[in-house]
Amino acid sequence: MKKIPVGVLGATGSVGQKFIQLLNGHPYFELTEIAASEKSAGRIYGEHVNWFLDGHIPSVARKMKIKTCEPGLDCHLVFSGLDARIAGETESAFAKAGYIVVSNSRNHRYDPDVPLLVPEINPEHLELLKIQKYGSGKIITNPNCSTIGLVLALKPLIDRFGLKSVNVVTMQALSGAGFPGLSGLSVLENVVPHIGGEEEKMEKEPLKILGNFVGNRIDPLDLLISAQCNRVPVIDGHTESVQVALKEKVSHEKIIESWRAFRGKPQTLKLPFAPEQPIYYFDRPDYPQPRLHRLIDKGMAVSIGNLRPCPIFDYKFTVLAHNTIRGAAGGAILCAELLKAGGWLD
DSSP, X not given: OOOEEEEEXXXXXXXXXXXXXXXXXXXXXXXXXXXXXXXXXXXXXXXXXXXXXXXXOOHHHHTOBOEESSSOOSOSEEEEOOOHHHHHHHHHHHHHTTOEEEEOSSTTTTOTTSOBOOXXXXXXXXXXXXXXXXXXXXXXXXXXXXXXXXXXXXXXXXXXXXXXXXXXEEEEOGXXXXXXXXXXXXXXXXXXXXXXXXXXXXXXXXXXXXXXXXXXXXXXXXXXXXXXXXXXXXXXXXXXXXXXXXXXXXXXHHHHHHHHHOOOHHHHHTOTTOOSSSEEEEOSTTOOOHHHHTTGGGGTSEEEEEEEEOSSSSEEEEEEEOTTIIIIIHHHHXXXXXXXXXXXXX
């Protein structure tokens, strides 16, 4: 198979670095372009970037010259890890120039003609691409990192039993703040009970992701969600304590069965970044834990545990997802794999 040339926008940042790391050796995609800010442009990536991920810079990127984030890159598909301050206009410019943009930034997530995609949940939302205003170019967005774990846990419950309301409290890893992120004095022996804009995203994004595609629009799901978000001294892996009120009375066993049986289009298509199981349920009450479970199934699966009755809602449980893999670069790459499988990259 001839690989598809791809570029990474924001290649020196935390998400950009993760894209470069995960694209290394990918069976569908070949990294041919890297772009960043004007102050980085013209420099050799391996000599300039402050690489802070595990392992070495992949050899394919080490000797590449960094370019500016402007159309003219020699590829058709770009992954965007751009800062939200510049992502909106830059991604639109690339789409107008005919590029397919798979974005991890928040700027276009609520555009009515842009899919907010979790491939196991709403692949039919890609039909929005037919009505986008960019001509041959397209924009697809990846949801917020904490949203992805939540919606994967909720989707089987919605399909099988219906859902009335959700309360979620997050314990989010430091890597979600990017690099250099928060200072050590801010986070060691501490919990920071505020992440700017995070609660609003968790309360709003699931309604679009889980909404119905009708004609040429998405009807948001009618669901009440309350979120509280905290930053905790964990490097990778967002943990979420979730409470749900269901539309049907259902047994503990049926809920677990719905999670363990859940599969989506990526699993049917056997896409390279698709986990064999999107959801792993653990019977031990002290699981899942970030250090033990964040890398399950390539870091692309969601782990759930400690399902029990809730005296206010119906049930409560714990969710864990790797925020920089499933919740960011890996999730976006899976979106691009689904685009390829559907012929959108032809």
